[in-house]
Each structure stands twice: as C-alpha cells, then as structure tokens.
Amino acid sequence: MSTDAPTAPRPGTAPARRRHSPLGDRLTPRRASPMIPAAVLLVGFMLGPILYSVYLAFTDRAIRGEGASDTSFVGFDNFLDAFTDGDFWNSVLLTLIFTIVSAVIGQNVMGMLLALLMERAHRVISFTVTSIVIAAWILPEVVAGYLLYTFFADEGSLNTILTSIGLPAQDMLFSAPILAVSFANIWRGTAFSMLVYSAALSSVPGDVYESAALDGAGPVRRFVSVTLPLMRPAIATNLMLTTLQTLSVFGLIFIMTGGGPARQSQTLPLYMYEQAFSYGQLGYGTAVALLLLLIGAAASLVYLRLLPEEEKR
Structure with a gap:
C-alpha cells in the first residue's frame, strides 16, 4: 500500500508565487x-442637505420678513430660544x-402578545389575524389618520359602539387627544413588532422549552426565564426602531388633531x-429638528446598551 507524499520543490527552483490582480490589492x-x-x-442628496440643515440652525433664515432678505449668523440663539419657550417644552x-405610550409600551407589548398567540393559533386564524394587522401597517399614514379620526369623532364608530351598549359617548379628540393619537399609532404600527417577535420566537430551540418543562417550569416561568433572555437582542432592536419611527410621526397626528386643541397633541414634529x-422661521424650526435628532440619538444609545456584547460586534 503506497501513500502519496507532498512533492518537495526541486533544488534551484523558486517557490510558486501568489498571483496578483493586474490592479493590485490596494484601492x-x-x-x-x-x-x-x-x-x-x-x-x-444626503450629506449636502444635512450640512445645509446644520447651517440653517445657526442662522435667522426665514421664509418672509427680515430673515428672508438678509440671513445672518446668530450662533446658539435659536437653541436658547427653544429652551426658554414653554411651547417647546410642552x-x-x-x-x-x-x-x-404608543411605541415603548403599546406596540411592543401588543406585538409580543400577538406573536405568542399566533405561535400556537390555528393556521387559518394566524393567517387572518396577521393579514388584518399587516393591512393596517401598510396603509399610508394619511389614510390611517383619517380612518382613526372617523373612529374617534363625535359620530364615529367608537361612540356608536359605546352608546349601543349603554355607555356614555366619549370625545377623546378633545378631552385626551394625545391618548387618541397614541392608540392610533399602536393600531397602525403593531404589525412591525409582531413580525420581529414572531421571527425571534421561531429561532428559539424547542429543546430549551422541553428542558425547562422537565425541570417543572410553567408557561409563565418559561417565558420569563427562557423566552425573554433569548429574545433580548430582538427586543432591544425593535424598541430602538419603533422609538425612532414614533419620534418622527407627523401625518397621523396632523390629520387627526392638527396638534390641538390648544397644543394638547402638538409633538415636536408638529411644533417644528x-x-x-x-x-x-426656517432657522428656528431647523434647530428644533436637530434637537429632535439628538433625542433620537440618545434613545438609540440607551437601547444599544441593552444589547448583549456579542451583538454589538
């Protein structure tokens, strides 16, 4: 029985060199x-507008008036004006x-509940519920805002249901507008959280649940001790994405309440x-936009700290 041994280079012959591309390895x-x-x-289309926005935030640029004809550099005056404006802090x-209410609690909790229910539901029920939830998600923001406005209006669906069962009618668009637009955002955006958590649940190994069940852990204990730790990266990522998306919501609130009544639902995008x-006041409005960007960046840093170290690499 013979074995093939590696052939040694012949004396006097140079070793084979690695072939290089005609362009080399450098850029x-x-x-x-x-x-x-x-x-x-x-x-x-990206860096240019960003730099121009930063420039505007430090000027008194305006659409009309003095700042429209003669724009001047004002330093941090726009930011100081914002910090001393009660409407800004409102x-x-x-x-x-x-x-x-609508992102951190509403969309994440509803998305998790729907994902857990759909995991054990019949295929027909799962398909029907998923289709309805996703249909609300893919609706244009303006259409969703109008639908929810008609739902919460005086003669809308909500009051029709309440009065039919003997309960007093509500006027949430005037009495609690920020809660009305929060519920609207939950209704529209829960589908994204449900899809993220459904994908995360499908990746959890089944033998982990079996081992926990053999150790005597009930459904609640398995969820707290097994499911949540394994879904920690998905939860942190979903929290970050839903928070950033909700911070920039404009059309939904603008259609439903316009920021009113009396600024009771005027979030930073509407104030800007x-x-x-x-x-x-383009300069002042751009300064407010940069402050909103800083709030989103701070929230992202907080959520990144929730990620495991291996997920940050």
Missing part, C-alpha cells in the same frame, strides 16, 4: 472610479408621552412644522 483610482456616481449621489413632554412653515 486605486481605477478601482474607485465605478463608485464615483454613487458617492456623488450620496453627497448631493412639545417635548407630549413627544415623550406619545413615544412611551409650525415654526418653520406657519411662522416662516
């Missing part, structure tokens, strides 16, 4: 040339309430719109 102008159109588009508070386009 050369010739290699980078196909990326030039994409770089131009990114600079022109919008910050309402934005936090809207985000916590009012200052920039209703009052014509």
Whole structure:
C-alpha cells in the first residue's frame, strides 16, 4: 500500500508565487472610479442637505420678513430660544408621552402578545389575524389618520359602539387627544413588532422549552426565564426602531388633531412644522429638528446598551 507524499520543490527552483490582480490589492483610482456616481449621489442628496440643515440652525433664515432678505449668523440663539419657550417644552413632554405610550409600551407589548398567540393559533386564524394587522401597517399614514379620526369623532364608530351598549359617548379628540393619537399609532404600527417577535420566537430551540418543562417550569416561568433572555437582542432592536419611527410621526397626528386643541397633541414634529412653515422661521424650526435628532440619538444609545456584547460586534 503506497501513500502519496507532498512533492518537495526541486533544488534551484523558486517557490510558486501568489498571483496578483493586474490592479493590485490596494484601492486605486481605477478601482474607485465605478463608485464615483454613487458617492456623488450620496453627497448631493444626503450629506449636502444635512450640512445645509446644520447651517440653517445657526442662522435667522426665514421664509418672509427680515430673515428672508438678509440671513445672518446668530450662533446658539435659536437653541436658547427653544429652551426658554414653554411651547417647546410642552412639545417635548407630549413627544415623550406619545413615544412611551404608543411605541415603548403599546406596540411592543401588543406585538409580543400577538406573536405568542399566533405561535400556537390555528393556521387559518394566524393567517387572518396577521393579514388584518399587516393591512393596517401598510396603509399610508394619511389614510390611517383619517380612518382613526372617523373612529374617534363625535359620530364615529367608537361612540356608536359605546352608546349601543349603554355607555356614555366619549370625545377623546378633545378631552385626551394625545391618548387618541397614541392608540392610533399602536393600531397602525403593531404589525412591525409582531413580525420581529414572531421571527425571534421561531429561532428559539424547542429543546430549551422541553428542558425547562422537565425541570417543572410553567408557561409563565418559561417565558420569563427562557423566552425573554433569548429574545433580548430582538427586543432591544425593535424598541430602538419603533422609538425612532414614533419620534418622527407627523401625518397621523396632523390629520387627526392638527396638534390641538390648544397644543394638547402638538409633538415636536408638529411644533417644528409650525415654526418653520406657519411662522416662516426656517432657522428656528431647523434647530428644533436637530434637537429632535439628538433625542433620537440618545434613545438609540440607551437601547444599544441593552444589547448583549456579542451583538454589538
């Protein structure tokens, strides 16, 4: 029986060299040339507007009036004006309430419950419920806002249901508008959380549940001790995405309440719109937009700390 041994290079012959591409291994102008159109588009349509927005935030640029004809640099005056404006802090508070109620609590809890129920539901029920929830999600924001406005209106579906069972009619668009728009955002955005958590639940190994059941853990204990720790990356990621999306919600609130009555549902996007386009103060409105961006960045950093170390790499 013979075995093949590696053949040693013959004396006097040079070892085989690695073949290199004619362009080499470095990034050369010739290699980078196909990326030039994409770089131009990114600079022109993303970096350019971002830099211009930062510039506007430090000026008194306006649509009409003094700032429209002669724009001047005002430094941090726009930010100081915001910090001393009671309407700004009212919008910050309402934005936090809207985000916590509709995104952090509402969409995440409803999404988790629906994902858990759909995991054990019959295929027909699962398909029907998923289709209804996703249909609400893919509706344009303006359409969803109008539908929810008619639901909460004086003669809408909500009051029709309440009066039919003997309960007094409600007027949430005037008595509690921030809660009405929060419920609307939950109705519209829960599908995303449900899909994220359904995918995360499907990746949990079944033998882990079997081992926990053999150890005597009930359904609640298995959910707390097994499901939630394994879904921690999905939960943190979903919290971050839903929070950032909710911070920028504009059309839904604008259609339902317009920020009223008496600014009771005026979140930061609507306050920014009012200052920039209703009052014509583009510089001040852009400064508020940058502050909203900082709030979103701070929230993202908090959620990133919730991720396991291996997920951050």
